[in-house]
């Protein structure tokens with residue numbers, strides 16, 4: 590029997606099994622069995638080299654966003670509208686057959702947007718080009734799940750399930766569970782929060798299923814069986830997802846209103862160019878990018894060329910900023926002067942661990958240099974983002 594058939598069989602058994610206290614342990618074990626099989630399914634066949642032809646696109650810009658959705662929901666139309674890069678759009682399904690990259694220029698940053706072939710139910714098991722498409726989704730910082738506002742609302746659940754089946758976790762934080770395999774010593778089980786979904790015995794059973802007999806387990810939150818399995822598997826990818834309902838030009842206002850109120854959702858129409866600005870702003874917010882302007886001593890900062898940091902990737906402390914500018918800067922820094930929302934007063938004298946916020950201005954004072962001690966001040970720069978100009982009015986940027 591193949592892996593997919595075995596997964597189906599276990600799923601059927603789970604569906605037959607009533608959920609109650611007596612079956613809880615058995616169900617937990619079945620969940621672990623499925624998770625193990627799915628992981629096997631994802632392993633590339635022996636001797637295969639990569640696989641996803643046409644799908645390996647080089648990363649570019651400050652972040653990557655993938656367009657995921659059923660066929661003909663308008664992914665390619667959207668890519669063309671947002672990036673100006675043409676991607677063939679047509680009324681028949683599977684118009685797009687590979688990964689088409691485009692670039693969004695927004696807030697002085699560049700975001701790579703990837704158009705992809707449509708995926709269908711069963712994608713996670715290799716139907717269509719599902720596996721390659723999902724691999725691209727996994728490599729992204731944000732998924733835009735494009736949905737057709739006029740089609741079944743079940744599509745959202747089906748696609749979410751497909752992505753979860755291959756280890757993607759949408760709009761979720763990693764579970765607060767410490768887990769470490771050991772060589773000896775048996776299982777040590779501790780918890781700092783009351784557990785209502787799982788108990789020690791069930792944890793042991795799941796670990797047994799994984800043939801793990803020595804490990805340290807610490808639950809720091811009221812996590813579920815699924816959370817625990819995710820932590821054991823360890824290969825989960827936690828990624829943000831915005832559900833984009835396109836084609837609202839063909840549905841009634843009541844439907845538009847209902848869809849717009851779904852969690853993490855936005856409604857748009859490519860045909861009528863409706864709400865595309867809001868989509869861009871939303872995307873920007875979700876990416877959590879932090880623009881930092883570098884100020885050379887005694888000069889204006891260059892407000893056209895931010896250094897772009899990210900709290901999700903690489904971090905956004907003064908140290909991360911230094912590493913962006915030059916690899917020896919951390920070593921040479923005496924302290925940093927920071928203007929902006931992260932500063933308690935302007936400028937604040939900061940160390941390497943200071944967390945920077947979007948549109949902060951940073952001057953690195955090197956060990957050998959003497960800081961200018963309040964000489965000169967910023968003139969508001971013609972291209973300066975409004976927030977910085979405002980801030981300057983309130984608290985002039987000295988130094």
Ligand SMILES: Nc1nc2c(ncn2[C@@H]2O[C@H](COP(=O)(O)OP(=O)(O)OP(=O)(O)O)[C@@H](O)[C@H]2O)c(=O)[nH]1
Nearest residue numbers: 660661662663664665666679683684685707859860
């Ligand atoms: N009514 C309406 N039609 C749209 C809208 N956006 C796209 N379409 C149409 O939907 C059809 C499919 O668009 P595509 O951009 O090819 O969709 P896709 O998701 O890239 O499709 P595949 O590549 O085949 O998966 C085309 O006929 C588009 O003109 C919209 O906002 N409203």
Ligand SMILES: [K+]
Nearest residue numbers: 661679681684
């Ligand atoms: K199409």
Ligand SMILES: [Mg+2]
Nearest residue numbers: 664665684685
């Ligand atoms: Mg397409």
